[in-house]
Amino acid sequence: MNSMMSIGNLHVRFATPFGSLEAVRSVDLEIPAGASVGIVGESGSGKTVACRAAMGLLSGSNVQRDGTVVFDGKELTAMTREEVRNEFGTGMAMIFQDPMTALNPVRRIGTQLSESLRLRLGMDKKAALARSAELLSLVRIPDPEAMLKKFPYQLSGGMRQRVMIAIAISCNPKLLFADEPTTALDVTVQAQILQLLSELRRDLKMSMVLITHDLGVVANHTDFVAVMYAGEVVEQATTAELFANMKMPYTQALLNSIPNIEMKSGERLQVIEGRLPNPVDRPKGCGFVTRCSYAQQKCHDEHPPLLDAGNGHLYRCWYPLGHTIARKP
Amino acid sequence: MRGSFWVKRLAQLLITVFGVTFGCSLLVQLLPVSPAEILLPVGSPEERDLLTKEIGLDRGPIGYYAKWLGEFVTGDFGDIYYSGGTEEVSGRLATALPRSLLLMIYTQIVALSIAIPLGVWSAYRVGRRADKVISNTLFTMSSIPNFAIALVLVLIVGVRLQWLPTLDYQPFSAGPWEHAKHMIMPVLSLSVGLVASYTRLLRADMIATLREDYITMAASKGLSDRRVLWRHAFRPSSVTLFTSAALNMGGLIGGAIVVETIFATYGVGFEVFAAISGRQYIALQSMVAIICIFYVLFNLTIDVIAGYVDPRTRDRRINA
């Protein structure tokens, strides 16, 4: 399989008044061409920062990025800002969690949508607007001509998310980052948007990175999954393999703690006690050690490396599930 | 539905004008002595009675106000009384108002054309040395009262260097350079503080806007920084700036009293001051009414501008 993007040993540090905060540490990720890769994690796990850093969208004097990112055969980390910018839109595109804040409130939908067509693809105004209307119907917006003249605040959440998708795919990107694209939406609308994304990906032959906290979304819409915890990838496999053969206690705890529509009513939920470790002052061993019910002394003392369970299933645990070890009482 | 907003807004503003002028007329009533006595300190009791009737002071607070209002709306702004005779307020305003308007317009143009690029740029470079230098300098400038700048300018540019005249006003018809020579120092004195406060407002709003997702979205479309700043970030950040600029216009028309006095520009502010110190309360009432009407007009302009700059406010109006 061709690689669309390959992220190697990515670190992101933020300088804060409280010290250096390492939001992403040593992330390696392969995004095969045409595939859909899910990145799962709680808030603060570094999933969004990792993706924005990979794209080169993090700027500011307090951000430090290390590692290599190769996109479509070009090494982004060795390019100037200007060169990276030329990859945006036509190469990489992004959609955001909250469609309320990700569309410019003071500009018409038509202007926002045709802007990149004109600037990136060199279309004239008329052609760009015509193409914009086509894009809007591609994302199933009824009456696209009227939509072009509207402002974002006049649309419902689902419609805004569709507009944002239309903007993201307007220059035929090869890789789409979708950062929690449905979290702000109602369940029935969420299902529509996820289905739309899957269809667009198939029709336009895009690769996609789907960032989410919802294992349910990942299960149905991705080919590969990477689970992130405290800035690290802790488990990574094909979606089928991951759900069939979980290695990482965290992944399983996450799965079990989510209320499931198929559980019996009144059934008690399994709980992950505690919280994410303080990102400024991380424990020296495994990041999950204080919350893990299988934790041993070794987990406190030594940071586990990424291990391979075969067929590309990677995990970061000294005592993976299936390993015979007494569960802590 | 939009119509109903404007009707409501207009009513609000009319209430403001009414409140200000009625408050003014109440102040006249509150004086421990009759204004007639103040205006004609050497007149006979008969002359004073006549004046009391002429002004309408014998009609009680409401009657007096009604009479004043009736005359005001027909363009009769009352008279200024001297020991030797009277002068129409409208005549004085006819000379003073254009001066004040020009002073205000020049000041705003100077202040905004410096503040906008400065604010955008320092927000873009937020936290870096250039931003810190700009912010600190402006902060200091914003704290220095305009009369202090005016006096220092007079001292250095006018008295020591003798580059510019320190007094008087020349209309544009006397030649552009003559006009400009008399305007430069008053405009500078007034605009220094405004540059500082406008830049700070714009910088703060720009910094907030630059953190928004839609700016990252614009950047992820592959647009240049310049385009992102000016096309995407500036407009949504500028509502507070323009609102504040419009609100300042009223203040600049009547409130530049000290600067107008120092440079003998004799605009509306000076006339107001002259009316107060000469105890011309009736003239004062009309002048304050004029200032207030300008304030109200600028307020309406803000609404129009805000609706253009940020379309969301139009919708809020419908739901107001």
Added chain:
Amino acid sequence: MRKKYTIPTYFAFGWLGFAVFLAVFGSFIPIDGYQVIHGDFIDSPPFTSGHWFGVDSNGYDIFSGIINGARLSIFIAVVSVGLGGFIGSLLGVTAAYYRGRYDSVVNTAFNVVLSVPNLVLALALVAVLATNVDINEAVPTWRRLITLVMSLTIVIIPILGRIARAATLAWSGREFIVAARSMGMRDRHIISRHIVPNVLPALIAVGFLAVGVVIIAEASLSLLGVGIPDGASWGGMIARGRNDLEYNPHALYIPIIALAFTVISTNHVGDVLRGKLDRREGRL
């Protein structure tokens, strides 16, 4: 974790502390009164021995003038901001909490007063309030002082009142207010326990800015000749220094510097407080 103050902040606090010290204890400093005429030293430049800041063309010592001016300027500013802030926030907080007709009346009143430029309002109020029954008799100094403070208080009321109203509107939308209501708390307790403590920091920050506004307004009034009689405040000194620009510029710029330092310091302190507040609220 607390961010340390920067040098300008220490300077601002230092200057304000010094000015307040002068205002309170100035009369105990063993130097001549500000109205003593030093005939031999007329127009002496700064750093003349015995007259650090020089002497103006009337023979008044500028240093003792500055000390006396500090007392007047700071007294006027603190009293009118305190009083105006109290009345304004009382109106603003209750209006925003109870809403309805009362709120629209208060808000309209604020708008009416704000639509008149500050200085025009203060001038007009001073002129009317300081008029005597016998117009030829001079108004006593104490009455002019009270008049001045009252006028500036009225100028401050809507400025701080509006801030209090806006802050209250924002806080009363929070769910802890609904929670307090649902536990059966009385309105006056909700205001005193939940609204006021949250609104107060913002008001104090803006209050510092208002002190600057009042000091400048008082100086402007003095420049126009309607401030404290005898030109005893900083504004009065500036007004007197203006008459003799050419030969005695220090009589003008020394009081200007004192005034500017004070205003910069109050603005800076207000700004620092607001910044701290924003950071704290940013965490919420």
Added chain:
Amino acid sequence: MAGSGVAHMRNNDEVVLEVRDLVVEFKAGGGRVVNAVSKISFDVCRGETLAIVGESGCGKTTLGKAVLQLPPPNSGDVIFEGTNLSKLPKEQLRSARTAMQMVFQDPISSLDPRMMVRDLIEEPLWVWERGSEEERAVKVRELLNNVGLDPELVLNRRSYEFSGGQCQRISIARSLALEPRMLICDEPVSALDVSIQAQILNLLQDMKDRYGLTMIFISHDLAVVKAVSNRIMVMYLGKICEVGSPDVIYSKPAHHYTSALINSVPIPDPTRKRTTVPLQGEPPSPVAPPSGCRFRTRCPAATEKCAAEEPQLREVSPGQFVACHHPRS
């Protein structure tokens, strides 16, 4: 659906809360009215947990607050333990409210940031002058222990020093201080991280058992609701769609909207892909709701009758009530 009707009312001795024909409307400017809650009736029995489920904008939060008279509804009766709250004078309402308390969605906004935890929890006791100062201090410690927080560590800290989950625990402790008989939980976990949600849900269950509470649980998340409730009421655009026990509702939903909601929830199992087509469109505006059944514009089974006539709630199987002209069989 969206129908009215009272067929589901139980009228037995166990009913603690009875709500009849409740209407809440807001002015929207221009003389328009938002129909947030339109003639809703329901009852809650002692010890029961009633879940109110619906998408954003369906009026569920407004309904919850209207029960507490915050603000009072435009019309309709709220009868709690035999007292009609809507008709009580202000002072009596103030004391009647203490028997019902509320837990809010945003745990941070629901705690005053200036107050220490000690004062936050003591406040309701202070308002009603319950006990001496020492007794109150003891009670505060007991409440904190009960919600799983260590009093020594939290008493003298303020809300912004805590995470969302901890704030929600504090908020729950405060709502229990007056020993209410009913707890209204408005989306208590939707602002929390996935791994924390389960902790809070379990805590609420524990508190319910310990204090013998009757609960109204408002949520948009069907999976969450299933775990905690005895009875479910599905709302759409200010009206009731369906009422019944969780097992019945999830296994054979009679209303088309309920069924669409259930089918929209992603299942975390890649081997079982959803086959059903997601519901089309988004809810119409509550300013101008559709005539007849309010769901008809998105309903796959809508007929002319649905536009003409508003369906009434009727029993389709024992204990399952639905407001639909053409229920699923």
